[in-house]
Amino acid sequence: MSVKIYNTLTRKKETFQPLEAGHIKLYVCGITSYDYCHIGHARSALAFDMIVRYFRYLGNKVTYIRNFTDIDDKIIVRANEQNTTTEELANRFIDEFYVDMDQLGVDRPTLEPKATEHIQEMIDLISELIEKNMAYPAGGDVYYSVNNFADYGKLSGRNLEDMQAGARIRINDNKNNPMDFVLWKASKPGEPSWESPWGPGRPGWHIECSAMSRKYLGDTFDIHGGGQDLIFPHHENELAQSEGANSKPFVNMWIHHGFVTIRDEKMSKSLGNFLTIRDILKHYHPEVLRFFIFSTQYRNPLDFSEKAMQDAMAGLDRLYECVAAIESLPTDCVADAPSIVTDKDRKKLESMEDRFQKAMDNDFNTAKAQGVFFETVKVLNKIQRQLPGKPAREDYELLSQSVSTMKKLASIMGILTENAADYLQAKKTDMLADTNITEEEIQDFIRKRNQARQDKDWATSDAIRDKLLDLNIELKDGPEGTGWTVKRS
C-alpha cells in the first residue's frame, strides 16, 4: 500500500504506513450533540466514511472510533432553554444524527464512545498530568500548564509568545499562564456534575478525546481526523494532554478536511448561514449530495449552491444512465464474433481500476477519481452505441465487466449503489409528483400525438408536444416509440 496523505503536523504529503501492518487505527472528532447536523457535518462524516472504505477496499482492517461530545457549555445552555436535561437533549440529537447518517448511507464506525461514559478515564488522565507536573488544580478547576510542554503549538504552527501577543485571551486569575486551558471545570449550582478529587465538576472539552482514544486505540495510533477548525485549539490541546501524560507520540498522521461554504463564507451556526442535512435531502437524493461533496478533494473548501447541486445531479445521472443502458443490453450474443472494440478503448477500460487507485492513493483525490468514471463512461457509451444487434460475447463481457468494476469503485464514495434502472425510474416518479399531470394522462397524450404523427398532422402533433412541455413534460421520440421525461427546471 502506498497511500499518500497530507499530514497537518508536518504540512507535507507523506506515504502512510500504519503502525501495525494491515490494521489502521483511526480516531475522528464527532459532533457536539445539541442541534441538527448541517452539510459541514455531512462532509466530515462522508470524508472519513470514504477514507475508511478505501482503506478496507485495499484490504486493511480499520478500527474507526468517532466520539460524541454529550456534555459541554452549549449543551447546558440549550438544555436550559428547552427546559430539559443535558442527557435528554444530547441523546435526542444523537438519534437525529443517526437518522441523517443512515439516510446518507454512512457506515457506522467501529465504536462511538460518549464523553459522559468516560468520566473516570478522564479523571485518571488528569491525575496523571497533575502527578507529572503538567497540570495543576486551582479553585476547583484543573488547568493544563502549557509552559511545561515544550512542543506546545507544534500541530498548529504557533508559538506561545505570538499567541500571547494576541489580545483575545480572557483574563482568568486562576491560570498561571493565560494560554493554559481547562481540563476539569468546577460545576456551578444546577449544572450537571461528577465527583472528582478536585470537587464536583465536569470535564473540559479536549480531555475526552485524549482519554477515549487512549482507551480504545492506545497511546500512539495512526490517524486522527476532524475539520480544519479543530486544529487549534482542540487538537493542539489534545496532543499536549496525551503526549504530556504518555510521554509518547500521540498520533502519526493528522487529517483535516476543509469547510463547506455558502457564497464563499464558512457555513456556521453563529453566522446563521447553514443548511441542515435534512433540508438538503428534502430536495436531493443522498447520492447527489455525496457526488457533490466528492467533486472536490477533501482539503479544499467546497462552495454550496443550487447550481452546484444541479451540476452534481446532472453528472450523477450521466453515470447512472450509462450503467442502465449497459445493464439493459440484450444478452444474446455471438460467441466467436469479432470484437468491435479498439485496442485504445479496451486499454482505457482495463486500466480503470489502476487509474482510480492512483487518484485515491494521492491523498484521496475523489475529484480525480470521478474523472476516471467519466472517462470510462465516455468509452462505454461509444462502444455501446456501435454495438450490432447481436454483439460479440467478448464485447458484451467487456462492457458488463467494466460496469461492475465501476460500480464497485464508486461504492467507495457511496455512489452508484442503487440499481440504475430503479434509480432513474424513482427519479422520474419523484419529479412527476411536482407536476400537474399523471403518467396515465401523459400516455394518453402520447397516443393521440402518435396518431396525429401517423396522419402527418404535424400541427396537432406539435401542439400536443408544446402543451406537455408547458406542464414540464418533455417527449423523446425514439426507434422503440415515444418516451418522456420531466424537464429539469
Next chain:
RNA sequence: GGCGGCGUAGCCAAGCGGCUAAGGCACUGGUCUGCAAAACCAUGAUUCAGCGGUUCAAAUCCGCUCGCCGCCUCCA
C-alpha cells in the same frame, strides 16, 4: 499582527519539475428526427492572478506584489 490555505477556460475542478494542461456543467457544431427534444459524438486554455528568479525544462520550486478565504473565541 501571527499561522495556514487558495487564485487553472463562462462556471466547477484535476494537475505536486518533463508524455497532447484530466473530468463535469454550460455553450456551439454534428448524428438522429417530419421539425424538435432527449441521448450520443465532437469542439474550447500556446496557457495556468501579476512580476522577477532557480533549472536543459515550471501551472508545478524560490522571492515579491495584488486579490480571496480560514484559524488565532464555541465550531465539521
